[in-house]
Each structure stands twice: as structure tokens, then as C-alpha cells.
Amino acid sequence: MFLVSTDRISVIDRIVIPLRITLMERLASCLYNLLNQLNRRQEEEIDWHRIIEGIPAVIPCDGGAIRFYNPITNKLSIIASFGLPREYLKRLREVEMPEVGWTIIKEGGPLIPKDYRIHPAYQAWKREFERIGIKTNVVVGIFIDGKFLGFLSLVRKKDLPFKRSEIKIIRIIAGIIAKGLSRFYHLRIEASLYDFFHRIRARYGYRRFFRDVLAMIVRCFNVNGAGIFILEQKLLKPLSILGDTLYTQPKSILDLPELLENIDVRNAFLLDPERSEQLCRSGNRLAVAPLLLHQDHRGFLILCFPKYYLLTNDDLALLHIWSSAISSYFATIHTLRRVERERGRMVRFTDDLLRSLATGMELRTPHFRNHASDVARYSVNFARRLGWNESRINRLRTAALLHDIGKIVIPDQILNKPTRLSEWEWRMVKRHPIVGTEIIEGVSGIKSILPIIRHHHENYDGTGYPDGLRGRKIPTESRLLAIVDTYQALISSRPYRPAHTKREARRIIEEQSGSRFDPQLTRFFLDNLNHITR
Structure with a gap:
């Protein structure tokens, strides 16, 4: 059994403890600088160079x-x-993301392991590492x-492996970066959904609408393609596609039994890589969320992403939210179009009815024929x-x-009297605006x-009838109608x-x-008379 004198221990403590304190101070300073950068209001304001340059300390x-x-x-x-040179x-x-890189990054370790697999990207990295x-x-x-x-990588020119404690610190830094960026990531999701509902209110052409929505979805999920497909007579047809990874040709739904089996499912799901390649380029995989359009019509919202890229359960839940929102939009548009058609028919019917009422009154005297329609x-x-x-x-x-x-x-x-009206007759005529409102009131x-x-018979100077209103107290529509009514009567x-x-x-x-x-x-009116009376 070896004995160490207390004097020797105190000497070691006097050397080691200050070193540890200094290291902790440097780590605290590094993390403080990191948190300070990640606490910016905008992602673009983060100074990544300042973050990476603080790690060697x-x-x-x-x-x-x-x-x-x-x-x-x-x-x-x-x-x-x-x-780096x-x-x-x-x-x-x-550089391209090598397939084996997904495993290395998840596990942590050397970017180029000693038993690295043959891959063009690794060959390029290996040559560059040897060169410098x-x-x-x-x-x-x-x-x-x-x-x-993404990832954080560090290199040494000495053959000195990174210690486990050092890798733990790197992981802490990477975790803080992820936590800081998650705020902007979730803000992008919220902004995308807000933008979606804002565009619903804008109600412009649906092709442009879906193109913009797919652009939002691609940004939201950070994937390489997205599409909305509708099912018509057992054919899956693209309604709108963003990116060049999804195929644009219609595909038989019978070749994709997973889609057929999950067509009424209320959740998003992942399609296996082999099935995915029937709808997208090889090397990619699909996430699918069913769409309930209207009545018995169905469709799918599809995301395309590299097959080694991970979509989490949270992503699938968010994809379901997007599909529900798009389904609601489809249903709303279908209902609005039906309402618009009905409204159009009602407007035409009402117009015809009103013209018939006006014409019926005008038939009492040929002098008033077409007066209402012209006005x-x-x-x-x-x-x-x-x-x-x-x-x-x-x-x-x-x-x-x-x-x-x-x-x-x-x-x-x-109405047909060819001479001047008596005072009683004129009082009868002046009552027609009041009688008209009483008829329409019901x-x-x-x-x-x-x-x-x-x-519509009030005068601007207050000498009109029935209420003697003047100036701006007369409704603008009535002032306009008075000019047009008088002009048509004069001609x-x-x-x-x-x-x-x-x-x-x-x-x-x-x-x-x-x-x-x-x-x-x-x-x-006079300046635009030719345009108004054409």
C-alpha cells in the first residue's frame, strides 16, 4: 500500500484546482457567448463565426x-x-451527405473513421484532410x-484523439445550439400556418394558392419536395407539385396498397422506401397524409425527403395538421362555389323580378318605358x-x-297628364319616394x-323632397341617382x-x-358622360 504525504497532496491541489477553475471559467464564458448569440431576435443576426471561434478556449x-x-x-x-485553409x-x-454519415452523426465520433466505407464524399474529405x-x-x-x-466538427493536426470529456462538452454545445435554434424552427412552423390561413382569406386562384402552400410546407419541414395528389377513378393524379423529386405522371392506386388501406386514416404515416420509389426518385422516401376533399373525393398530401433523413412523430403529427387544414380548405371552397352558384341564380332571379316589377309599372305609360333599366x-x-x-x-x-x-x-x-299638375296632383307625385320605401320595407x-x-329627389341646396335634406346629409347613392334619373328623363x-x-x-x-x-x-358625370351612358 502506497502512502502519499499530505504535503504532496496539497501541492497537487494547488496546481490542479486552479487549472480546473480556469477551464470552468473558459467553459462558462464560451457557453455565455453561445447563449447570448442564440438569444437574438432574428436567426440572421446570429454570429456563427463568433460561436465557433470561442470553442478552442x-x-x-x-x-x-x-x-x-x-x-x-x-x-x-x-x-x-x-x-481551415x-x-x-x-x-x-x-459536400454531399454520405449514407454512412447518418450513423456516424447519430452516434458521434470521427467524421472519417479508420474503417471508413468507400464513398466519393469520404474520399474527397480524406484527400483534403491529408493535404492539410x-x-x-x-x-x-x-x-x-x-x-x-447539421453538425459541429473539430480537427487536430496531432494524432491526439478527443477525450470522452471533450466530446461531452461538444455535445453540450451542440445541444445548446439545437435548443436555441428550435425557437426559430417552431416560429417558422407557426409563421407557415399563419401564412396559410392568411392566404385562405386572400382567396386567389387555387393553382397559385396550392403552389404557395407547398412552398410553406417545404420550408416548414425542411424537405426536398411536396405534392398534393387527388384520386380519380383509381388513378393518383398530381394537382400541384413542388420540387423535382416527385413524379408528375398519374399512378394507379392499386400499385400502392398502403395508400389504399390508409385512405380513411386520420393520421400521417411513412411509406416504405421501395413503395416510395414508385412516386419519387430513388434515394428518397415519402410521408403521406390522407386528404378528405368533399363528399366521397379523396387525395393525399405527400412529403418527399432523403431516405436517411429522420421525420419524427412530431413531424407526422404536424403533417396531419397541414392535411386537415388543406382538407378544410377544399371543403370550404366546394361549399362556397355551391353557394356562389346558388347566389348567382338568386341574383339573376331577383334582377329579373325587379326588372319585371319596373317594367310592369312602365307599361302604364309609353313615356316611362325603359326608364328604370336605363337609369x-x-x-x-x-x-x-x-x-x-x-x-x-x-x-x-x-x-x-x-x-x-x-x-x-x-x-x-x-302620370299621363299633358298639362301642368295641380297642387293636389303635385303633392301626390311628391309622395312616391315615401310610398316606395313603404312598399320595399316589407x-x-x-x-x-x-x-x-x-x-333620390332631395336637392343639394335643401329644397328637395320628402325631407328637405341638404349637402352631405343626402346619401351619396341618392345624390348620384338624382343626376342620372334627371338626365335620363331629360333625353x-x-x-x-x-x-x-x-x-x-x-x-x-x-x-x-x-x-x-x-x-x-x-x-x-359630365366629364365621363360618354362612358356612363354607353
């Missing part, structure tokens, strides 16, 4: 790099490095929720020139067709036009006078601007 090494994996190209790209960076800045004198290397993967993002046409043209939206224009069209509906209670002898769905009809014959010429009608309208008519609308 903790782990002795001659060079290192952080590489991120791009599954779209199946390549690893250097985003930051130190101690420019020639190396130029030749190996972007690298003897030892280590690589540790960076994973987010089990998904491979409606001019009003719509006028409103379109002003840039009004379709909802407002449709409301104006309905009001224009029915603006004189109240004249239905006026006796024919008054019709649900068009009550919004009541103010337009009631006030048409009446029992008490012949039709005016268009020039005379224009002069009369211009003379009454500011008194009877809104001056701004009058000016616009």
Missing part, C-alpha cells in the same frame, strides 16, 4: 466548422469555420426534436368609374331599378336601399314635352349643379 483543437444540412440538395454547407473551404464548402495535415477529427450532430439539422345601367357605369366595390354597386343597381316603384299608387291620368334582403329610394319624351337633345340635357344638368345636384358628382 475550452477544447484544444486546430480548426473546426459548423455545417447545416439542406435536404433539398442532400448537401452539407459550412456556415462558419476557423483554422481557404483551399479547403473553397473545395469542400458544400489533419490527423484527428470529431463530429457531433445538431438535432431539433430528433430532426437532423340602373347609367348608375352602375357611374359607380364603376368612381371605383366603388361590387357590393355597393349591386345595392345601387337594385335601388335604381326600384327608385320609382312608389309611382304605382299614382293614377294614370296624373321585403327582407333589400332594406339597405330604403334611404337611397327615399332621398326621353314626357306627356307634357318632347325629349331634349343630349346637348340640351347636359346644359341643364350643368346649370343646376350646386343647387339641385352635388357639384363634384355633377362635374365627374
Whole structure:
């Protein structure tokens, strides 16, 4: 049994303990700098060079790099490095991910093991390492929720293997990088879903919509392709595809029994590599989520990714969320189209009914024939020139067709009287806007036009009827309708006078601007008269 004096132990402690404290201080400083960088608001603000350059203070090494994996190209790209010659960076800045690399990265260890398998990428790395004198290397993967993002690698020019403790520190650093990046990764997922629902509200063409949605999905999952396929008569047909890894030719669903068996499943699933190659290029694998379109129609949302690239259960759950959202979109669009068709039929029916009502009243006297339809046409043209939206224009069209509906209670002898009206007859005529609103008031769905009809004979200076409104207190639609109604009446014959010429009608309208008519609308009407009355 060997005895060690307490004096000797105290000497060792005085040497070792300060070294350990210094190492811990350097490690703490390195991790603090790492956390400070990863706590940036934007991923683009992270200074990766500063992160990698702080590692030699903790782990002795001659060079290192952080590489991120791009599954779209199946390549690893250097985003930051130190101690590596420019020639190396130029030749190996972007390299193919070797198949055996997946196992090495998951287990941790040398990037080029002593018993490395023959692979073109390894041959290139080996030659470069020999050229620049690298003897030892280590690589540790960076994973987010089990998904491979890239790796951190360090090299030494001495034949000095990395200790287990050093590899543990590298793994801690890689884990912190992954945890920091997971915030941006999940933010991208949230942003993609938000963008999806924003585009649903935009409601533009479905081809562009699905192309944009697939671009969001590819970014969200970081895969090399995606597609939406629909099932038509046992044929799987692509509706929209992003990337060149998925085949665009229709495929019989009978050749893909897994899809047929899971067509009504509410979860996403992985297709085995052999079956996957029937729909995509070799070397890739597919993740599939069924789509319930509408009624009995079915489809699939398909992701394509390198076969060694890991999709986790969380990814499959997220893919199911995407497929559910797209299925809801399909169902909504189908319902909206059906509603639009029904609405179109109802609008046409309502238009025909309103024209029939207007025509029925106009048949009582030939002088009023086509008056309502002409006023409606001019009003719509006028409103379109002003840039009004379709909802407002449709409301104006309905009001224009029915603006004189109240004249239905006026006796024919008054409407067709060729001489000046008596005071009692004039009071009867002046009541037609009120009578019109009372008739329409009982019709649900068009009550919004009541103010337009009631006030279409109000004058801008307040001398009109029935309420004597003036200026901006008169609804804009009523002010517009007053100009159009008067112009159409002037160029048409009446029992008490012949039709005016268009020039005379224009002069009369211009003379009454500011008194009877809104001056701004009058000016616009006269400047655009040819377009409005065509």
C-alpha cells in the first residue's frame, strides 16, 4: 500500500484546482457567448463565426466548422469555420451527405473513421484532410426534436484523439445550439400556418394558392419536395407539385396498397422506401397524409425527403395538421362555389323580378318605358368609374331599378297628364319616394336601399323632397341617382314635352349643379358622360 504525504497532496491541489477553475471559467464564458448569440431576435443576426471561434478556449483543437444540412440538395454547407485553409473551404464548402454519415452523426465520433466505407464524399474529405495535415477529427450532430439539422466538427493536426470529456462538452454545445435554434424552427412552423390561413382569406386562384402552400410546407419541414395528389377513378393524379423529386405522371392506386388501406386514416404515416420509389426518385422516401376533399373525393398530401433523413412523430403529427387544414380548405371552397352558384341564380332571379316589377309599372305609360333599366345601367357605369366595390354597386343597381316603384299608387291620368299638375296632383307625385320605401320595407334582403329610394329627389341646396335634406346629409347613392334619373328623363319624351337633345340635357344638368345636384358628382358625370351612358 502506497502512502502519499499530505504535503504532496496539497501541492497537487494547488496546481490542479486552479487549472480546473480556469477551464470552468473558459467553459462558462464560451457557453455565455453561445447563449447570448442564440438569444437574438432574428436567426440572421446570429454570429456563427463568433460561436465557433470561442470553442478552442475550452477544447484544444486546430480548426473546426459548423455545417447545416439542406435536404433539398442532400448537401452539407459550412456556415462558419476557423483554422481551415481557404483551399479547403473553397473545395469542400458544400459536400454531399454520405449514407454512412447518418450513423456516424447519430452516434458521434470521427467524421472519417479508420474503417471508413468507400464513398466519393469520404474520399474527397480524406484527400483534403491529408493535404492539410489533419490527423484527428470529431463530429457531433445538431438535432431539433430528433430532426437532423447539421453538425459541429473539430480537427487536430496531432494524432491526439478527443477525450470522452471533450466530446461531452461538444455535445453540450451542440445541444445548446439545437435548443436555441428550435425557437426559430417552431416560429417558422407557426409563421407557415399563419401564412396559410392568411392566404385562405386572400382567396386567389387555387393553382397559385396550392403552389404557395407547398412552398410553406417545404420550408416548414425542411424537405426536398411536396405534392398534393387527388384520386380519380383509381388513378393518383398530381394537382400541384413542388420540387423535382416527385413524379408528375398519374399512378394507379392499386400499385400502392398502403395508400389504399390508409385512405380513411386520420393520421400521417411513412411509406416504405421501395413503395416510395414508385412516386419519387430513388434515394428518397415519402410521408403521406390522407386528404378528405368533399363528399366521397379523396387525395393525399405527400412529403418527399432523403431516405436517411429522420421525420419524427412530431413531424407526422404536424403533417396531419397541414392535411386537415388543406382538407378544410377544399371543403370550404366546394361549399362556397355551391353557394356562389346558388347566389348567382338568386341574383339573376331577383334582377329579373325587379326588372319585371319596373317594367310592369312602365307599361302604364309609353313615356316611362325603359326608364328604370336605363337609369340602373347609367348608375352602375357611374359607380364603376368612381371605383366603388361590387357590393355597393349591386345595392345601387337594385335601388335604381326600384327608385320609382312608389309611382304605382299614382293614377294614370296624373302620370299621363299633358298639362301642368295641380297642387293636389303635385303633392301626390311628391309622395312616391315615401310610398316606395313603404312598399320595399316589407321585403327582407333589400332594406339597405330604403334611404337611397327615399332621398333620390332631395336637392343639394335643401329644397328637395320628402325631407328637405341638404349637402352631405343626402346619401351619396341618392345624390348620384338624382343626376342620372334627371338626365335620363331629360333625353326621353314626357306627356307634357318632347325629349331634349343630349346637348340640351347636359346644359341643364350643368346649370343646376350646386343647387339641385352635388357639384363634384355633377362635374365627374359630365366629364365621363360618354362612358356612363354607353
